[in-house]
Amino acid sequence: MSDKITVTRPSMPQMSEYIEEISDLWESHWLTNMGIKHKMLQDKLQEYLDVAAIELFTNGHMALELTLQALALKGEVITTPFTFASTTHAIIRNGLQPVFCDINDRDYTIDVSKIEGLITDRTCAILPVHVYGNVCDVEEIERIAKRHHLKVIYDAAHAFGVHYKGKSIAQFGDASCFSFHATKMFNTIEGGACCYRDEALGRTLYQLKNFGIRDEDTVEGVGANAKMNEFCAAMGLCNLRHVEEERNKRKKVVERYCEHLQNVEGLRLNQRRSETDSNYAYFPVVFDKDRFGADRDEVKEALAREDIGVRKYFYPLTSTFECFHGKYRTDNTPVAVKVSENVLTLPLYADLALEDVDRICQAVIKCKR
């Protein structure tokens, strides 16, 4: 049992395993710029995620931002505001306009029944988020995109290792972008990837993450520097060996939470689409003040007094960020507003002791009036 519990904690390999993995870097002195570890991790992830092609990046955000750039999109992108800053910022930093669609109140992914009403002659793409690792309605999104000739780029930052109907989540859409940040179920310290099908897109991504350089004499695009370095790739190689153990441990934590909380009046637990193999990335709970008695903020404060760190992922909605100066409406995303105001994500990581889960649940239930 721990004294202080944080919302998440990265899994790390044994130090000896990591040292063994990086020791040859002292021989080669090759530390970054698509070295051997980068290549090895890319190959292993391509196999693990069961995809035609994958490009690694310095973080999930750059994977997303450069994927939008590589697709040379112009105009409006339909997305959701119930997400991390990265999703919306990637759109805006590409000179594109986000058009915010509501989420559904079952799994908090994009409400597909509202997408077509937002399509205009300026719409170029849909950017849905597999939020908490919950699978979007990929089939309906594909039908809509085909009908209206739109690109689909999934923000799959939370969805590493998720399968839907037996198929890797990384296979859906024109591209799916993952985060391998320290807080994710698979981490490379910082890191990210884009999985895609079109070879030409891959060539552009490869260049854009390295300043747009094609060869020593040719710079073809205005790229960034978003290459994964060898130490991060080495961490990924180690963590990938233990990823199924990670998933199983997280599953046990989630099951323990559900045992305690699933029948508590006024709490709504995460609901996943059927036929989904989860990665147990997050444990969101939505509080209904009228039935639970205490609201989300009161519960957060009560837990903090017991040294239990929880987060309001995702509050505020990205559409209401101060940097946008009230530019976006929220009256057409009422579900997102409501969930965002009432959600807390409880601590979840592989090494969270089940006795700690018991303690967290008791602390939550104690708030009920």
Ligand code: T4K
């Ligand atoms: N799209 C979506 C939907 C995303 O959620 C994200 C990232 C992205 C795109 C972009 O991917 P990246 O570019 O980040 O790869 C954290 C993460 O930094 C961020 O990756 C993540 N989403 C977001 C949901 O959560 P913060 O600002 O909440 O992190 P922070 O520093 O408050 O850490 C949270 C907790 O994790 C701490 O209380 C303790 C623990 N922690 C954190 C770090 C960094 C550790 O134990 N060790 C650590 O090294 O954003």
